[in-house]
Amino acid sequence: MQTLWPQIERLLLGVSKPARYIGGEQGAQYPEHGPGKVAWLLLYPDTYEIGLPNQGLQILYEILNERPDAVAERSYAPWVDMEAAMRSAGIPLFSVEQHYPARAFDVLAFNLSAELVYTNVVNLIDLAAVPLHAEDRGAEDPVVIAGGHCAFNPEPLADFIDAFVLGDGEEVVGEINDAMAGWLAVPAAQRVRTELLGALASIEGVYVPALYESTYAEGRLVATVPLRPDVPTTVAKRTVNDLADWPYPAHPLVPLTEVVHDRLNVEVFRGCTRGCRFCQAGMITRPVRERPAEQVKEMVSQGLAWSGHDEVTLTSLSTADFSGIEDMVRDIIDDPVHEGRVSVSLPSLRVDAFTVGTAAQIQKVRRTGLTFAPEGGTWRMRQVINKLITEEDLYSAVDAAFSQGWRRVKLYFLIGLPTERDEDVLGIAELGAHCVEIGRRHQKSVTVTASVGGFVPKPHTPFQWYGQDTVAELERKVILLREAARTTRGLTIRWHDPAASAAEGVASRGDRRMGAVIERVWRAGGTFQEWSERFDLSLWETALAAEGLSLGEVAHRERDQNEPLPWDHISAGLHRDFLWTDWQDALAEAAVEDCRWTPCYDCGACTEFGLEHVVASPVPPAGGSQGTGQDLAAGGRIPVRLGGTRG
Amino acid sequence: MSDFDAQRRYRFRFTKTGKIRFTSHRDVARMWERALRRSRLPVAFSQGFSPHPLLSFGLALPTGCESHGEYLDARLDEVRMDEILPAQLPELLTELLPDGMTVQAVAPIGMAEGSLQQEVASCDWELEVLGVIGEELEERIERVLAAPSLTVQRERKGRQAEDDIRPAILSLALTRDGGSEQGEHPIGRFRAQLATHPRGVRPGDLLSAFGTDVVLARACRTHQWIERDGARFEPLSVGGLGTDPVVIHAAGRAS
Numbered sequence: 001m002q003t004l005w006p007q008i009e010r011l012l013l014g015v016s017k018p019a020r021y022i023g024g025e026q027g028a029q030y031p032e033h034g035p036g037k038v039a040w041l042l043l044y045p046d047t048y049e050i051g052l053p054n055q056g057l058q059i060l061y062e063i064l065n066e067r068p069d070a071v072a073e074r075s076y077a078p079w080v081d082m083e084a085a086m087r088s089a090g091i092p093l094f095s096v097e098q099h100y101p102a103r104a105f106d107v108l109a110f111n112l113s114a115e116l117v118y119t120n121v122v123n124l125i126d127l128a129a130v131p132l133h134a135e136d137r138g139a140e141d142p143v144v145i146a147g148g149h150c151a152f153n154p155e156p157l158a159d160f161i162d163a164f165v166l167g168d169g170e171e172v173v174g175e176i177n178d179a180m181a182g183w184l185a186v187p188a189a190q191r192v193r194t195e196l197l198g199a200l201a202s203i204e205g206v207y208v209p210a211l212y213e214s215t216y217a218e219g220r221l222v223a224t225v226p227l228r229p230d231v232p233t234t235v236a237k238r239t240v241n242d243l244a245d246w247p248y249p250a251h252p253l254v255p256l257t258e259v260v261h262d263r264l265n266v267e268v269f270r271g272c273t274r275g276c277r278f279c280q281a282g283m284i285t286r287p288v289r290e291r292p293a294e295q296v297k298e299m300v301s302q303g304l305a306w307s308g309h310d311e312v313t314l315t316s317l318s319t320a321d322f323s324g325i326e327d328m329v330r331d332i333i334d335d336p337v338h339e340g341r342v343s344v345s346l347p348s349l350r351v352d353a354f355t356v357g358t359a360a361q362i363q364k365v366r367r368t369g370l371t372f373a374p375e376g377g378t379w380r381m382r383q384v385i386n387k388l389i390t391e392e393d394l395y396s397a398v399d400a401a402f403s404q405g406w407r408r409v410k411l412y413f414l415i416g417l418p419t420e421r422d423e424d425v426l427g428i429a430e431l432g433a434h435c436v437e438i439g440r441r442h443q444k445s446v447t448v449t450a451s452v453g454g455f456v457p458k459p460h461t462p463f464q465w466y467g468q469d470t471v472a473e474l475e476r477k478v479i480l481l482r483e484a485a486r487t488t489r490g491l492t493i494r495w496h497d498p499a500a501s502a503a504e505g506v507a508s509r510g511d512r513r514m515g516a517v518i519e520r521v522w523r524a525g526g527t528f529q530e531w532s533e534r535f536d537l538s539l540w541e542t543a544l545a546a547e548g549l550s551l552g553e554v555a556h557r558e559r560d561q562n563e564p565l566p567w568d569h570i571s572a573g574l575h576r577d578f579l580w581t582d583w584q585d586a587l588a589e590a591a592v593e594d595c596r597w598t599p600c601y602d603c604g605a606c607t608e609f610g611l612e613h614v615v616a617s618p619v620p621p622a623g624g625s626q627g628t629g630q631d632l633a634a635g636g637r638i639p640v641r642l643g644g645t646r647g
Numbered sequence: 648m649s650d651f652d653a654q655r656r657y658r659f660r661f662t663k664t665g666k667i668r669f670t671s672h673r674d675v676a677r678m679w680e681r682a683l684r685r686s687r688l689p690v691a692f693s694q695g696f697s698p699h700p701l702l703s704f705g706l707a708l709p710t711g712c713e714s715h716g717e718y719l720d721a722r723l724d725e726v727r728m729d730e731i732l733p734a735q736l737p738e739l740l741t742e743l744l745p746d747g748m749t750v751q752a753v754a755p756i757g758m759a760e761g762s763l764q765q766e767v768a769s770c771d772w773e774l775e776v777l778g779v780i781g782e783e784l785e786e787r788i789e790r791v792l793a794a795p796s797l798t799v800q801r802e803r804k805g806r807q808a809e810d811d812i813r814p815a816i817l818s819l820a821l822t823r824d825g826g827s828e829q830g831e832h833p834i835g836r837f838r839a840q841l842a843t844h845p846r847g848v849r850p851g852d853l854l855s856a857f858g859t860d861v862v863l864a865r866a867c868r869t870h871q872w873i874e875r876d877g878a879r880f881e882p883l884s885v886g887g888l889g890t891d892p893v894v895i896h897a898a899g900r901a902s
Contacts, residue, residue, distance in 0.1 A: 005666075013711045013863060018669035024745055254681065256667065256745055257674045308681030308743075341692075 001033055004091055005099040011085040019257035020048035021082065023074075023096035026254035026307065029061070030097055031071035033104075038180040040064050040072040041095055041105035041142075045112075045120040046530070048076040048096075053261040055315070056148060057111050058249040060169050070177050073097040073105070077120045080528065083127065093127040102128035106180055108142050110161070112150035115507035116500065116530035119522040121146070122160055132519070134162045134210055139191035143180065143200075151207075152237075152284050153459040153567040155224070156507055158209035159515030163200045166207060166570065167237030167284075168270070170246045175203045201231045205238035207570065214512045214566075219548070221511045224569045236571040237284070239609055243270060243291040247299055254307045263311035263345075264303045268296050271605075272317035273595045273613070277386045277586050278375070278414060280458035281317055284572040286605030288596055289614040293328050300332050304342060313345045320350035320358065321596075323617035329362050349397075351389045356400035369408035370401045377413060377427030383589045384419050386582075394431065395438055398448075402439040408447045409435055415477045416455040416469035416501070418586060425477045428452065429484035429491070436490040449492045452481065454501030458508055459567045460574055462582035467558035468505045470551075471537070474498035499537040503529060505555030506540060511566035514554075517543045573605040594620070654691045654701075656760065657733070659719040659740070660752045660883040663708060664867075667747035672707040675748075679704075679719060682743040688736075691722040705763030705882070706770070706871065709849045713867040718763050718882050720756070751885045763882060768874045769817055772839045774850055775865040779857070780826050780835035787857050788819045788837060797856045801849075812852055815842040834864060 012018035033039050042061055044051025051057070057074065064072035073095035078086060086092070093102040102108060108128060110121055122132065125144060131137045134144065146157065147165035154164040165172055179199040183191060201208040211231045215222045226233060240246060252264060269290040272282040300312050312332070319325065329344055344362045349355050351372045359370065374389050376382040382389060398409055413428050432450045439446030454474045457463040469477075478495045485493045506514065520543035521529070528534040544550050559565065561580060568576075578601065585592065595601055596613055597620045606612055663675065670678075680700060683690050692698040705718035737750040744750065760766075779787060791797065797813040817840040826836040841848045850866040872879045 009666075010864075012669050018711060019671065019674060022666040022669050024666050024747075026745065256670050256678065258677075262677075305685070308683075308685040310684060 001098075001100050001104050003099045004094050004101060007089060007091050008086075008094065008099055011082065011089060011091070015082045015085055016079060017049075017257070020076065021078065021096065022256070023099075024256050025052070027249075027251045028097050028253065029065045029072070031065055031073070033071055033100075036069060036181070038070045038107065038177050038184060039105040040070060040107045040109055040177075041102050042072055042074050043102075043108055043110045043124055044074070044076050045110055045117040045124055046077055046114075046528075047079055048255075049257070049259040051076040051111070052253060052255050052259045053265065054111055054113065055249065055265055055267060056113075056169065058253055059246070060109070060173055061253075062248050062250060063170060063173060063246075064177070067174065067177060069181055073100065075102060075124075077117075077124060077528070078127075080534070083123075083527075086127070092129045093124055103130060103142060105142055106184060107176075108144045110144070110146040110148075112146050112148035112157075114530055115150055115156075115504050116535075118157055118507050118518050119526050119529055121157060122518060122522045123527050125160060126522075133159050135159075137162070137193065139188050139193060143196065145176070149281060149284060150508075152280070152570055152572055153508065153510075154207055154209060154570065155214070155512045155566040156510045156514035156518060158512045159519070161209065162197065164207040164209070165238075166205050166235060167572075168240040169238075170240050170248070172203060172205045172238045176200065176206065179203060198228070198230065205236065207235040209512075212569065216513075219553075221564050221566055223564055224512070224566065234569050234571050236608065237573065239287075239573075239611060240270075241289070241611065242614065243267070243289050244295055247291075247295055250299075250302070251306060252303055254309070261313065262309075263313055264300070264307055264309040265313050265315050266296055266299045266303060267291065267316060268314045268319055268322050269316045271613075272321075274318060274321075275386045275582075275592050275594060276375070277384075277462040277582060278417065278455060278458075279317075280461050283461050283574060285317070286573065286603065287611050287613045290323060290616055293324060293616065296328060297331055297335075301335060301337060304338065310341055311343045311345065313347060315347060318350060319346045320355045323615055326358050326361075329358060333362055351397045352393045353396040353400040356397050356404065360400075360404045368406070369410055370406045371410040371412065372397060373412035374431065375412060375414050376417060376424065377429075377431060378424045380589055381417060381420065381424040381427065383591045384586050385414075385417055386586070386591050388591055391431070391434075395434060398435045399438050399441075402442040402446060407443065407445075408449065409439070410449045410451060411435070413450055413452050414455040415452050415481070416474050418463060418466045419589075420469075420477075422477075422480060425481050426484050429481055429488070429493075432485060432491040432493075433488040436488055439490070446490055447492065448490060449494060450481075450485070452478065452493060452495040454496060454498045456501050456504045456508055459565070459570075460572045460579070462579050462586055464509070464565065464579065465559040465561075465563075465583055467556045468501070469498075470556050471498045471502050474501065497532060497535065500530070500532070500535050502551050502555055503535070503537055503540045506544065506551060509566065510554050513547060513549065516547050517549065520546060571608070573603075573608040575602070575604040575608075578603045596620075653725045654722045654758075655725055656756050656758055657721050657723055658754055658756045658883045659721065659736075659750060660881075660885065661717050661719070661740075661744070662749045662751065663712075663714045663717055663747060664749075665713075665747035667745055668713045669711055671710045672704070675708075675717070676702070676704055678745060678748065682740060683721070685743050686740060689724040691724045703762060703764075706767055706843060706847065708868060709851065709866075711866070712850060713865070715867065715869050716751075716871055716881065716885075717868075718871065720763060752883050754883055763871075766873045767843055767871045767882065768879075769840055769842045769872045770847075770868050771870040771872070772841060772850055773822065773867045773869050774837055774839060774854075774863065775826070776835045776837075776854065776857075777832055777862040777864045778835075778860045780828060780833050784825070784835040784837065784861075785821055787861065788821065791816065791856055792819055794856075799852055799855045801852050801855070810846065810852075812848045812856065815846070815848040816840075816853065817842055832864075835861075838869075 042057050061072050064070045075095050143162045145163045146161045151164045183196040197208045200206050212224050213227050214224045271285045271288040375387045432448050435448045457466045475498050482493050485491050521539045524539045526539040690700045701722040703720045708714050733753045736753040740750040796811045798809050798811050819839050822836045826834045854863045
């Protein structure tokens with residue numbers, strides 16, 4: 001195979017951040033391609049600095065390269081300037097390791113972590129010189145597959161992707177490799193692409209959209225059904241039972257240039273059963289599967305020694321809930337090998353003083369900012385979304401943070417939530433003001449930032465039926481909130497572009513007709529739509545109109561109980577009636593507890609697959625709040641010590 | 648943590664060639680920090696709230712340029728002992744650094760020695776250009792040298808600024824072969840000696856004085872020079888090292 005490096009090299013003096021395109025990371029592999037080896041190109045459809053740290057991609061990269069019958073390289077979306085230079089020089093998409101052309105790989109495998117990257121997916125297929133539409137690909141063309149959280153509504157990308165992979169990739173990737181190897185063993189002239197598609201569809205967890213048909217009536221979806229009797233009516237996700245079997249990445253990629261999350265990441269558990277109703281990740285990754293503490297420690301010390309990093313993040317959807325988190329963190333910090341110079345960070349801190357205590361223990365230096373996510377501005381709102389943080393929890397956490405030396409507290413909120421009233425939005429400003437007040441007891445100058453995002457309902461969640469707020473309504477709420485917060489010195493409100501939430505909503509809950517919309521947005525130049533400087537809602541509105549659709553129809557309309565949903569034939573294990581009941585509970589402001597430590601609600605995630613939670617401790621963590629063992633009736637009461645002291 | 652009296656300053660000389668030339672000066676700093684952590688050399692840390700390793704890098708090399716002589720000064724703690732010869736360090740560190748970065752020499756320097764940023768007065772460059780080659784390139788060189796002043800537009804801290812770069816151009820000359828006129832892309836090759844004070848001139852700035860038809864294809868900083876008492880010398884020369892029986896100390900080598 002011929003490397004494109006000499007041609008690429010000539011472009012790099014003229015583009016921004018050229019290190020994005022050179023590879024060379026520690027941990028990068030330069031496998032020898034050849035017959036009998038399936039060549040995978042793992043693609044992240046965003047810039048190098050966003051994509052490189054992606055753990056899913058790094059895990060599959062190692063697993064595939066360990067196989068004698070597979071090789072894997074990586075590619076990322078070239079930034080706009082580089083893409084223009086490549087197109088004018090006739091250089092196709094390439095891998096960053098050996099700079100081989102993308103078309104020379106057998107499998108192009110996309111990681112789908114966010115919906116607004118869909119136009120980039122289309123762009124990369126085109127830049128790879130592979131036919132854009134799955135139906136136009138032949139025996140000599142690579143197979144284009146996609147996995148990741150967004151694959152749980154595959155329909156918007158169904159025109160472009162040959163096969164979607166649902167759920168954990170560790171095991172299924174080998175089965176796909178076997179199917180590919182079988183197909184590639186046939187001489188090219190005799191290969192029949194539909195046979196390969198059939199073989200892929202027979203793998204559990206793999207959905208091949210070309211073998212299904214969507215029917216519509218009166219402008220709405222009726223059903224998506226198999227075209228052949230040998231493919232399943234419903235495709236269910238794959239779940240890795242025991243994380244201990246998969247201690248990956250063992251040699252995490254250490255980039256030569258600056259990337260986001262530039263530190264060691266070790267995944268401590270997968271899945272979350274807190275039951276936050278807006279959270280797709282928490283719903284589709286159930287049940288909870290903890291990695292054994294010993295293995296975590298081993299991965300941390302080996303990873304630090306290997307990478308030279310001085311910081312490790314213990315990743316999961318709610319790391320403070322890991323059984324024995326305190327002991328584990330202490331063991332890591334106190335390990336003499338690290339000479340006291342290693343810092344541990346916990347993403348998504350649970351909101352209570354106990355957790356802040358743990359954070360204080362590990363962050364002896366650099367106490368700059370702590371982040372909490374109450375998500376809703378009032379207790380009523382938080383019961384609707386099942387994010388059961390009491391005001392007392394929040395204020396004691398904030399008090400603990402400021403009293404222990406942190407100077408900035410950041411709070412994450414959503415607006416545009418179901419049943420939201422203006423008082424819920426104003427509650428954000430009130431909570432923020434109280435936090436500032438608490439901070440001033442400990443420090444002269446404190447900063448509290450409330451970061452506000454427009455809620456986008458996601459498939460396979462109890463909110464999948466909800467009609468999301470319009471751009472105008474979200475803008476009104478942002479203005480309302482800003483006005484309310486204006487008089488509080490020390491409180492800053494930040495917000496995401498409401499227009500981007502609308503486009504994300506369309507890409508999240510659209511059906512197969514969305515493919516043409518995405519293609520139109522791409523043809524109109526709409527790449528990198530998750531980058532605010534590149535985002536343009538008018539491209540989406542124009543494209544929707546041209547396809548006889550609208551934001552109102554796809555994003556802002558509430559669905560009723562019986563309406564067929566575009567992802568009905570895709571299963572994350574969750575029963576549709578469980579989600580509907582939870583939706584009704586939400587509207588009734590009724591909360592549910594975490595099922596790790598309380599009886600099962602039969603959501604389906606365990607029972608459908610014969611799984612159970614894998615947790616080291618059968619009891620809730622000490623001080624753990626958020627709905628475990630607390631009096632939920634009292635959650636909204638503001639502690640007496642607040643309110644009277646404002647001056 | 649760090650006791651100033653027990654520290655020594657070491658100067659490291661290294662290359663930056665090949666693909667890695669497209670990384671930035673800050674990227675190089677991060678690569679060194681990680682490599683030094685992995686080496687377990689006893690790098691000294693600053694005191695205070697947020698201790699950081701006491702490393703001091705020389706003149707920034709523009710992203711995209713190669714170099715045969717980059718420098719780094721580091722303070723090492725002598726207290727945490729375990730003897731190793733400085734002659735072993737180049738190989739050990741090269742192993743831990745990415746491809747294209749070769750550590751050529753390591754030697755102790757005086758604690759009172761000036762910083763690289765202050766001391767280096769000029770740099771030698773070898774430049775390859777496309778578009779204009781041979782005699783025509785030689786004419787351009789002569790024209791640049793003959794000009795009393797050369798005002799170029801360049802970006803400084805995000806703003807466009809006008810600078811006269813002529814005083815910083817110390818010499819220009821075609822290389823002996825003058826480039827290669829063969830192949831699809833004929834290349835012109837010349838050497839430049841550029842001053843670093845009061846404001847450094849980058850190869851890109853220099854080329855903008857040659858005309859828009861001259862395109863920079865490759866630039867390599869071959870030497871950096873310190874001038875003192877009328878003589879010039881490199882911050883650390885390659886060769887002649889390892890003859891002094893200097894011993895430096897590294898902790899945890901056995902692990």
